[in-house]
Amino acid sequence: MRKWLVQPEFAVERDENRCVQCQACVRQCANDVHAFDSVSNCVISDGSKCVGCHRCATLCPTNAIQIKQVELDFRPNASWTPATIRNLYKQAEGGGVVLAGMGNDKPYRIYWDHLLLNASQVTNPSIDPLREPMELRTFLGAKPDHVHFEKTDGKTHLKTTSKTKLGPQLELQIPVMFSAMSYGSISLNASIALARAAGLAGTFANTGEGGLHKSIFPNADNMIVQVASGRFGVDAAYLNRAAAVEIKIGQGAKPGIGGHLPGNKVDREVSQTRMIPEGSDAISPAPHHDIYSIEDLRQLVFAIKEATRYEKPVSVKIAAVHNIAAIASGCVHAGADIVAIDGFRGGTGAAPLITRDNVGIPIELALASVDTRLREEGIRNRASLVCAGGIRSSGDVIKAIALGADAVYIGTAACVAMGCHLCQKCYTGKCNWGIATQDPTLTRRLNPEVAVQRLTNLLRGWAAEIKEILGGLGVNAIESLRGNREHLRAVGLHENELRILGVKHAGEGA
Amino acid sequence: MHHYHLRDEKDMSGCAISAVMSEEGNRFSGEEIILSITNMHDRSNGLGGGFAAYGIYPDRADKYAIHIMFDTNAAVTAVEQYLSETCDVAHQETIPTRPIDAIRNVPIVRRFFVDISKHMRERYYNETEDDIMVRITMNINRSIEGAFVMSSGKNMGVFKGVGYPEDIGRFFRLEEYEAHTWLSHGRFPTNTSGWWGGAHPFGLLDWAVVHNGEISSYGINRRYLENFGYLCTLHTDTEVIAYLADLLMRKHALPLERACQVLAPPFWSAIGRIEDPEEAETARVLRMVYAGALLNGPFSIVIAHSGGMIGLSDRTKLRPMVAARKDDKLYISSEEAAIREVCASPDTLWHVAGGQPVIGTLKEACHA
């Protein structure tokens, strides 16, 4: 057997007292970690192939399997960490770009965990959401700065002019949407589950750059369709079928980088959905080759608005990079009805590790500076803000809204709800949970009925939690929290961070 | 010494409010409103009291009457200089007061009757005179240390300070004034020491607001107003309400009922039950467009202007409000007793429902 320098990251510990040799683990592992040895008449496991996805441990009927992280101890070196050394070995072995799935996992500061929420005491009654109305309904789209009333026949009527016209809106029952994940990067079952769950929960899912598969047509009213640099699956019918259209400029996990779906994943269904030949590589260029400037973006925004008769909001999704506030402002001036900002913790099916771990800025800072900038320019009403990339809990949702987001996108959290264990091997196509794969033996592991139930459960739970927090804050409508940074306090942040976030330090009064 | 523009603490308070107006425009002495607010002594804690009076300067009704409090003579000089550059000052005087034992650390209080100068009108040629007066007011509050504008409307004025409202009323000799609309407020601040500028009513142009409650949506209301150029320098909920009133009713020209609907909108579930499709659409549009103007949290407020006054409480009615009518008079108060103190047997008296405005309108004839 050939040895190489990269040592195993995981060990499989099997409790022989509990193992009943049923071989469920053998049948579940797509990485061939477990095998039944007919000589010794028992299951033998090889941890060197293990990615730590926990599929075997989860399905084991006697809980006989433990997956342990193992690492040979190198001589301690703060600069040359085991992960750094391991990547060098990998690269020396293959000579390519080291790939990774999911989002940045490096210990950069997570600002959500440095922000605390307020609650009412004495001077202001808290509200019990179980007994009183608590409104989460949110509308995404351009709003005019004011409305105009005219008095006719003794009654005032709303009079719509071009200046006071309300643009097309997405109505959300909970300010949480499912992030762009393409059919191709995830399985059809996962795509179907996200679309149906969005419909049941009164929110929206995003096709990513994968086109809209015909089996999702019934849920098209809850879909945001993406127009990305490869223009896969885009035609007039695609744009008009959806609730909204999103132009993807960038993605938090890999700003400035295009995409590549290898030809072997482009089967008949993917081919038809993306409108590309079967078996051909689906390459998304790094930029849109018709957008080299902000005025080019404006042309595409309005081309899409023309194609959809100004009936659908147009979103522009950008990765959180250094000059994000000015870029977001440019997008609004270019006619975007929604600006989605994706932070550097946002996930992906595949990205160069070097990009994933080193490019972009934290979403919290990006969101705060964008909201502030749009308000300073007096154009905050002209577009809704969606915050994406690293939203892990309803607490993060609430904090994002308080910083200024209208709604959030969740991708990783939704995948986890469907079973993802964050093994970060999405790019291998061997997702044991049936999510990031097109292998028919694996995709069937994600029964959409089960996944829909789990996703709607998650959103229902988050809605209840958000209502609890709102009630505690003494507000009964989500818009009273939106951009209301008075309800946030920071712990352990420096003055620069406080200034950018627009948040006071804990201990400072109202 | 207060540096008003440097204050960064939002001010929370419990309170008493009372208001009386004659819809016929009959003017009456401040004695009545002082009696009414005195009845609710226990709702205040002596850290703030104040009044607004409309129709008190009939002889100078066409001039902006700017009520200003000063910490120092230097501030007086600075404001005089600034006003002379921006306005034509027709008259200025010290606001008459009488010594009251409980009223201490008294600032200099003066009033100026002015027109906007020609060169200001030319410089801001696309703004109304009211817009320019807002600029002037905000500039004084922001840039002149030790000066604070209490009110800047025509034929009206705000009188306020640290103390119980009944003492403040006597201090300013309000029983000697005659107004068609009177607002009063007794303050119970919970987390700041009282200061004269922080007392209610809060005034901008001819808007005056008295407020009982805490606006939980303050943070976003303030930022929403910044979108439209309003700088909230005082960090009080009440300032925000006054600016919202100005934005909605003056700048955006929303009908009064619609402005109230923006501040305390119906729940989505209630909007869903509106049968008239046009009305339902209007309610939806107002909530979407003016989401940042929704006042959340407990409040009852009275907003007054030259044409009348509006009583409004939050949509779940978390703070008290009672209204009554007798002949041409409309009363709005935190407590029924404060109304009965000055009007023993009203024609009608009712507890105001959450989000349902009580509107008093001055007869057109009296407007001019």
Add this chain to the structure above:
Amino acid sequence: MKQIVAREEYCIGCRLCEINCIVHRSQSKNIITAFRHEREGLTPSVVVESSGQHNFAVQCRHCADAPCVEACITGAMTRDPETGAVICDTKRCVSCWSCIMVCPAGAVMRGASGKPASKCDQCAGESEPCCVAGCPNAALKWEEVND
């Protein structure tokens, strides 16, 4: 009547249904004891057939016109009038295997060590059959089926 419905498109071939069936049919009802000490005497009445990506849990369909009931020479195989399930009275079974020969689904099996015929009884007495309860992908469903 209520039936166990197997859905090929979601069956992942993990065979936990077989394992749960064995445990249910054991004396101990404990998976480790059942496999260590009772395994010889236990036959699962569901068997997952696999071919490539396709898997299917085969078990008694409780046919409306059940050939096994017709073929039974002792009257051991009967239909429960209340539940509609086809059940085998092991005391009366003489192990002639007529039922196995006529079963169109291959769902009746010889009991372990040549004992009476073994087949699914829908876990009579449980709120839902244990194979359904334990299926990790809801590929087995317990639902009302029209004939």
